[in-house]
Amino acid sequence: MATVVAVIASTHHPFYYRASTATGEDRPPFADEWVRKILTFRETLTRADPDVLVMVGSDHFHQLWLDNMPQFLIGKAPFYDANWYNEEREFGLPRMLLRGQEDLSGHLLREGLDAGFDLAFSNELRIDHSITCPIITLRPEADLPIVPIYTNIFAPPLPQPKRFVQLGRTIRELVESWPSDLRVAIVGTGHLSLELGGPRQFGPHGPDPEFDRRAVEWIANGDLDGCLAEVTLDSLHAPGNATHGFMDFMLMMGVAGAGARADHVDTLDLFHTMEAYFTWYPNGAPTA
Amino acid sequence: MSRYLLNKFLYTVDRDAELVERYRDDPRGTVAWWEAERANAVLNCHTGEASTWLRFTDAEREALANHDHVALFSLGAHPFLTLTLFIAMFERDHAEPLGFQKQYAVRLAHFDLPYPDIAT
Incomplete structure (x- = not known):
């Protein structure tokens, strides 16, 4: 059976690509520290020596739209084009082409349906920065086949937080039951806390530093009980109007498992959002 | 109340570079043209298939025709869609990095939680 060699949860900041590649006067003052943290984070994936990446993210009204909105969707295609015109325009993101791992996509779909998740699927999915940002930060060679999984954290009505956790737990089980070496x-x-298009956007810190502090603790300690006891669809409006994206962190806590303490934890207090990076090694940290 | 249609306008204009410029230069004319010609187009479908019933309320049409992002927020347009399109149209007019985004936030400062509902 397949082995889960690393579980990684991260923010996806579309400014990283431009900040990290800018030079001279265009290079923002926070770029060097950000790059340093990302290189350390990247090493946690490199050391795990993966063959395949299952990538969980959320489409930002690119391909998925309100006339036909899935809650959870798995891509099943041999290739995925990536990034969209308005992401090039606003963030300078490059067009990319990633290979797919269709056999694992098919396994997750079949077994996921049988496990009680009525998953949508797509055979022609163009992915966006929720998945390409971690490719850029963690695997810029973009050389590994992927299975993209999209969640709806964006267009209410949304699934409940506990459902994200359950899906994460199920994804972990299903990957570990995939007949593959x-x-x-x-x-x-x-x-973490985030506001976009509202009065608290683009402040000197994230819109709710206290939420961010507690969220990092929940994730780092695998404190699913504490997190689920406090986080509801309603409560997530308070830290910022885009904070429902935190439910993808909760999904990843489900993947990592209750009580699983992260092996790598790092944060960066950027001007309008707290960046956060976590890596778990389910089978112990790889030796160098 | 047609939040869906407001969002559909923002979404379809935002992803078309020519329409972004046309909406920036002639908001009222673009909104009128779009409502007449595009509002009912079924997206993600064979070209030419259309609905028959979608139209803006007067308040929604005015908010779009006036580039009034505060009114759009108040009407429950999806904040991400509004922000993305307005950055595309107006960030270029501000020299300071994120100057437009910060001004955009200040104009919304009178909103307290809970914000207007965005469910469609």
Whole structure:
């Protein structure tokens, strides 16, 4: 059976690509520290030596739209084009092409349906920065086949937080039941407190530093009980109007498992959001 | 109340570079044209298939025709869609990095929680 060699949860900041590649006057003052933290984070995936990446993210009204909105969707295609015109325009993100791992996509769909998740699927999925940002930060070679999984954290009505946790737990079980010798890393991205298009956007810190502090503790300690006791669809409005993206972190806590303490934890207090990076090694940290 | 249609306008204009410029330069004319010609187009479908019933309320049409992102927020347009399109149209007019985004937030400062509902 396949081995889960790393579980990784991260914020996905679309400014990283431009900040990290800018030079001279265009290079923002926070870029060097950000790059340093990302290189350390990247090493946690590199050391796990994965063959396949399961990538959890959320489409930002690119391909998935309100006339036909899935709650949870798995891509099943041999290739995935990536990034969209408005992401090039606003963030300078490059067009990318990633290979797919269709056999694992098919396994997750079949077994996921049988496990009680009525998963949508797509055979032609163009992925966006929720999945390409972690490719850029963690595996810029973009050389590993992927299985993209999209969640709806964006267009209410949304699934309940506990459902994200349950899906994460199920993804972990299903990857570990995939009849394959391959080494799989499960990578997911979300947000801590975040406001976009509202009065608290682009402040000197994230809109709710106290929420961020507690969220990092929940994730780092695998404190699913504490997190689920406090986080509801309603409560997530308070830290910022885009904070429902935190449910993808909760999904990744489900993948990592209750009580699983992260092997790597790092944060960066950027001007309008707290960046956060976590890696778990289910089978112990790899030796160098 | 047609939050869905407001969002559909923002979504379809945002992803078309020519329409972004046209909406920036002629908001009222673009909104009128779009409502007449595009509002009912079924997206993600064979070209030419259309609905028959979608139209803006007067308040929604005015908010779009005036580039009034505060009114759009108040009407429950999806904040991400509004922000993304307005950055595309107006960030270029501000020299300071994130200057437009910060001004955008200040104009919304009178909103307290809970914000207007965005469910469609």
